[in-house]
Amino acid sequence: MEKYSHDIIIVGAGLAGLRAAVAAAEVDSKLDIAVLSKQHPLRSHSVCAQGGTAAVMREKDSYDLHAYDTVKGADFLADQDVAEFFVRQVPKEIVLTEHWGCPWSRNADGRIDQRPFGGHTFPRACFAADMTGFLEMHAIYGKVTSYKNIRFYDEWFATSLIVEDKTAVGLTAIEMKTGEMQAFRAKSIIMATGGHERIYEFTTFSHSTTGDGMAMAYRAGAPLEDMEFVQFHPTGLVPPGVLITEGARGEGGYLLNANGERFMKKYAPEKMELAPRDVISRAEQTEMLEGRGLQGPYGSYIALDLRHLGEEKINERLPLIRDVAIKLGGVDPVKEPIPIRPAAHYSMGGIKANVKTETSIAGLYAAGECSCISVHGANRLGCNSTADCLVFGTVAGEEATKHASSSSLHEVPQQMLAAEENRIHEIISRNGNERVPAIRDEMRQIMDEKVWIYRNGLQLETALKEIRQLKSRFRNVKIEDKGKPFNTGLLETLQLDFMLDLAEVTIACALPRTESRGAHSRTDYPKRDDQNWLKHTLAYCTRDGPRLEYMPVTITKWPPVARTY
Numbered sequence: 001m002e003k004y005s006h007d008i009i010i011v012g013a014g015l016a017g018l019r020a021a022v023a024a025a026e027v028d029s030k031l032d033i034a035v036l037s038k039q040h041p042l043r044s045h046s047v048c049a050q051g052g053t054a055a056v057m058r059e060k061d062s063y064d065l066h067a068y069d070t071v072k073g074a075d076f077l078a079d080q081d082v083a084e085f086f087v088r089q090v091p092k093e094i095v096l097t098e099h100w101g102c103p104w105s106r107n108a109d110g111r112i113d114q115r116p117f118g119g120h121t122f123p124r125a126c127f128a129a130d131m132t133g134f135l136e137m138h139a140i141y142g143k144v145t146s147y148k149n150i151r152f153y154d155e156w157f158a159t160s161l162i163v164e165d166k167t168a169v170g171l172t173a174i175e176m177k178t179g180e181m182q183a184f185r186a187k188s189i190i191m192a193t194g195g196h197e198r199i200y201e202f203t204t205f206s207h208s209t210t211g212d213g214m215a216m217a218y219r220a221g222a223p224l225e226d227m228e229f230v231q232f233h234p235t236g237l238v239p240p241g242v243l244i245t246e247g248a249r250g251e252g253g254y255l256l257n258a259n260g261e262r263f264m265k266k267y268a269p270e271k272m273e274l275a276p277r278d279v280i281s282r283a284e285q286t287e288m289l290e291g292r293g294l295q296g297p298y299g300s301y302i303a304l305d306l307r308h309l310g311e312e313k314i315n316e317r318l319p320l321i322r323d324v325a326i327k328l329g330g331v332d333p334v335k336e337p338i339p340i341r342p343a344a345h346y347s348m349g350g351i352k353a354n355v356k357t358e359t360s361i362a363g364l365y366a367a368g369e370c371s372c373i374s375v376h377g378a379n380r381l382g383c384n385s386t387a388d389c390l391v392f393g394t395v396a397g398e399e400a401t402k403h404a405s406s407s408s409l410h411e412v413p414q415q416m417l418a419a420e421e422n423r424i425h426e427i428i429s430r431n432g433n434e435r436v437p438a439i440r441d442e443m444r445q446i447m448d449e450k451v452w453i454y455r456n457g458l459q460l461e462t463a464l465k466e467i468r469q470l471k472s473r474f475r476n477v478k479i480e481d482k483g484k485p486f487n488t489g490l491l492e493t494l495q496l497d498f499m500l501d502l503a504e505v506t507i508a509c510a511l512p513r514t515e516s517r518g519a520h521s522r523t524d525y526p527k528r529d530d531q532n533w534l535k536h537t538l539a540y541c542t543r544d545g546p547r548l549e550y551m552p553v554t555i556t557k558w559p560p561v562a563r564t565y
């Protein structure tokens with residue numbers, strides 16, 4: 001095997017990346033597959049998924065019901081052909097992961113148990129206690145390591161995609177241990193690098209979730225789709241933002257304001273605490289803005305009350321939540337309500353890809369949270385993301401294999417590697433007076449204050465201006481560590497560079513969308529406007545910032561109706 005040349009390179013070793021690796025290896029045992037990740041695979045954010053994976057597993061449920069729940073949850077911005085394909089694929093993924101060792105929780109008759117989840121009209125969340133992602137990842141990682149033709153590059157940081165004649169031919173990456181940069185060649189490349197929630201301060205996501213793959217694809221010419229839609233999860237633990245799974249409400253937890261009222265009765269009388277996330281996050285934010293939040297040392301918050309579930313059920317169904325609440329929130333949910341408020345939680349937008357995970361760059365595929373295949377539209381339902389990673393990870397692995405078997409490796413021009421090395425060298429050599437942590441904090445403050453649950457034109461305009469100022473200040477950052485091995489200062493700088501691009505795109509897409517749909521709530525345009533805005537946003541990278549185009553939504557069976565719960 002020629003060094004750094006592979007048939008397929010998968011960037012990212014979360015649920016989508018690992019699932020893609022298995023799918024590719026299953027199709028062709030002779031294929032030379034590489035999985036490149038900036039952290040050990042089992043530290044990918046996917047291990048944090050708690051609540052479950054949504055799948056149709058019972059006769060009383062149906063594909064149409066799951067697809068419709070998804071489309072309605074998406075506020076009708078999902079592509080319905082994709083949603084219909086998606087729901088049909090998930091059940092077999094549940095069975096496969098079970099065969100690979102995922103210990104799904106069981107009900108009394110021995111079948112895989114399912115719990116209710118927000119916006120789903122049937123209890124269809126398959127779960128492994130409240131550690132679903134952790135156990136799925138371990139099962140799939142075990143499977144991946146059984147193939148001899150999959151090679152891991154752990155702790156390699158991809159910095160750029162190499163594209164020639166609109167075809168992805170390779171990428172550049174830094175080996176963190178040595179600090180050396182290498183050019184990789186591949187016939188197919190799969191981006192599976194996860195979301196970009198770290199552009200926000202109060203988020204449920206790991207520090208590594210900085211949107212690198214989205215930014216690399218964007219810079220290489222692939223459009224990003226629907227980036228204005230960022231999901232806010234109703235129950236981020238106060239103060240750290242760590243997630244308290246929706247499963248806590250699926251098991252029967254209540255949300256209470258300062259008056260002890262289950263306020264969801266005003267906002268979603270039927271679904272109450274199990275309305276979709278955008279609806280509940282807005283309700284919580286409204287309660288706090290109107291002075292009915294509880295007050296604590298970290299500001300206003302809402303109470304998530306599990307006490308009535310009893311200690312036995314909490315220990316059996318929500319053991320991690322109890323542990324997290326005690327250790328990070330200082331409260332035992334058996335005895336006291338958990339302090340929570342909405343936290344940035346998911347990126348509905350991402351690299352534009354079709355149902356085959358193909359992007360607009362030949363040979364480049366995208367799967368998992370970094371992609372926008374458009375299952376989730378303007379708001380994702382809980383438990384549909386791990387399902388999306390499994391389904392479209394599989395598709396990406398299979399499609400990348402087909403492409404690799406009918407194409408050949410391209411030479412990566414030496415000057416491209418040299419140019420990227422020079423770019424990084426220039427960043428390390430800067431001796432300006434700006435510091436990465438300061439710019440990063442300011443970016444997050446801008447996003448938390450002005451690009452949060454409720455938005456308006458004035459705030460978005462200001463935020464865009466401020467992010468652009470940060471981008472220009474970024475050119476003056478100084479990295480103290482000028483060395484090569486494990487230069488985390490450099491990696492933090494490169495991540496900030498990616499995030500600044502993505503913050504700019506998020507705002508630039510949100511500003512012209514003069515309506516409220518799903519997770520995008522404009523106080524100056526509070527109504528959904530299907531006449532003008534039933535369309536996807538596409539953002540292309542230009543020297544002057546994002547250039548926007550729009551694309552129709554695919555409707556198959558379900559014309560948009562008013563969304564009530």
Ligand SMILES: Cc1cc2nc3c(=O)[nH]c(=O)nc-3n(C[C@H](O)[C@H](O)[C@H](O)COP(=O)(O)OP(=O)(O)OC[C@H]3O[C@@H](n4cnc5c(N)ncnc54)[C@H](O)[C@@H]3O)c2cc1C
Pocket residue numbers: 011012013014015016017036037038039040041044045046047048049050051052053054132133156157158159192193194195204205206208209212213243346367368369370382383384385386387389
């Ligand atoms: C706390 C929490 C709980 C959740 N619970 C649920 C749930 O119950 N059900 C559900 O459906 N969804 C849940 N989600 C959402 C879901 O877990 C994620 O959307 C999904 O796991 C993302 O998987 P991924 O494979 O796309 O990316 P990730 O798991 O984020 O992995 C990204 C990978 O890309 C690599 N990478 C990134 N940048 C680079 C780079 N520059 N170079 C090399 N490698 C790179 C990383 O090392 C990592 O391996 C939850 C999310 C969170 C944060």
